[in-house]
Amino acid sequence: MIRYNIEIGKYIAKMTKDLTITTDISIPPPPPNRALADGADWVRLEGAVCAISDWREMYMQHISGDVIVPDKVLMFKRRAPMLGPAHRHGRFVLIIPIRTRADVIIDQTFYRIGPSQALMVFPWQFHHFANFEEEDLTWLFMTFELKDEKQIASLRSTPLTLNDQISQNLITLTEIYEARDASVSAVEQEIRLRFGLVLQQLQRQVQRQIKPFSGESGDVRSAAVPHLSLFESVARYLLDNMEEPVSVDDVAECLAMSNSHLRERFRKQYGMSIGHYIRQVKMHHAMRLLSTTDLSVAQIASRTGFQSVYAFSRSFKRETGKSPRQFRDSLISE
Template sequence: MNQRLWTPLRHRAARLPDPEDYLRGLRRHPGPAPDNILAFARRRARALWPGPGHDSLHHRWVLIAALQGSGTLRVDRRPARITPGRLWLIPPLHLHGFEKVQDPLCWVFITFDWPGHSPVGHGAREHSRIDASAAKALDQLLQEIGRPDANGSICAARLHGLLLRHRESPADPPAESASLIARVRTHVQDNAGRGLRDLARRMGMSESHLRARFRAEAGLSLGRYLRESRLRWAALGLKDQGWSVKEAAARAGYPDPFSFSRAFKRAMGFPPSQLR
């Protein structure tokens, strides 16, 4: 018997208290855990994607842990300062990009799927402080995910714990009003099959004025944004909600699964059936 291995375990076992109730123990959080987790670090501003002046739009959650270096994060074109010691959570389908980032840099990016969590009105804090508890949770996650034999279930539990700490942090003051991009994104979720005329009516403006305002605020055409966000919303439904391709096509406003599949593959690079 390897005494170096077993002696610490015996000491730890000896310190375990007897349960007060042999039928009630620790419970896991009831919500679904993150899945399909990737983690990587960026140490130079030039390594960030997308580059300065550009925005990304995709269907994965992004958690950024700023450990060194500062910069500006744009979420739906709204700028916010990233400083060391902060966590930032970006939900899917939110335009985001970076600018004025200063080297040297150490930002950890953790991207993941999170079944059962809506990217609209998800209720999580946008950013929080990395306190001692969050730092320990992040360290445990990075230790596990950096192992050659990393266990996905353990990584999911570690990340879930970090997200819960982030969510339970003190709330930020509420925004005075939702941006035009946020209002359009909510419309895509709730009324995916409706056309531009209905969207303009709901926004209380003409189609031409809505197009012009959206381009000025978002930096891209309303048509492109609607098309790509609907397809990415459909990707979330296919992957997380178990939609069929036919159902995803109808929810995204396409007349049939064939035209939907062609548009989906052009935008995503793979067919929708790959997510089933």
């Protein structure tokens, strides 16, 4: 497994920020003009060519179950800690640490991941990085779109283990992506299909793993239980009170802490303020509802704990730069 991580790291290290890469292909000179011996030879050649399996059809034979074909695949690397503002977007993101461990927060769940592991972020999920073990790192990010997220539902809120087969396919995929010619549609299609195969393999891998605490509403644990970490306690309180106004004072009271002590501990441990975390989780929840449901803006305001639609709209625009209606309209127009 270590060998595969090193190999993947080598290919990722060569990838540049300029994601439109072309290659000069040296075409050998044609052979001297020579006619086929007779018509029969031509017929045999044509028959042999027609007998070759279409590469896409042949590739599909290796994918069991429902075929996953992601759209608009984008791969890039990070070589320094990502400590800026929380990210928000409507794309899937497969996060693969090649070198260095770190903490990843996705919505109400806290993970510690490193080489040979991966995490999937779904559209409009809050995600934040903290506590990198080293400044010198290599992390691979693979973002994409998918028409039906149910195809990879098992990858949500689950740390993924990269076995040898998945690692080898990632090496091949990275090589193809690095040397691709964006003008050749067949290459882009192969990238999509190969990545789809990786997603399929990850799902099979999940079936062999025990799913951890996911922070979903079906696995509720009280935020006041002493053995839970600070983050889990805060996240659980926020999840249980998503439809209520939540302040830092409310959380501090629930955890029997002073406001200042809670703020200090949370920022020190997770690299962001607790107020920022509360706002971002609520905003990302609102974005998911706007993008996946037909609920009115007023209903979404209520479900995210705002006492009026006007307060919700002001807060939403302050965080995203768009009103809730503008945000929903922009998704329809894409």
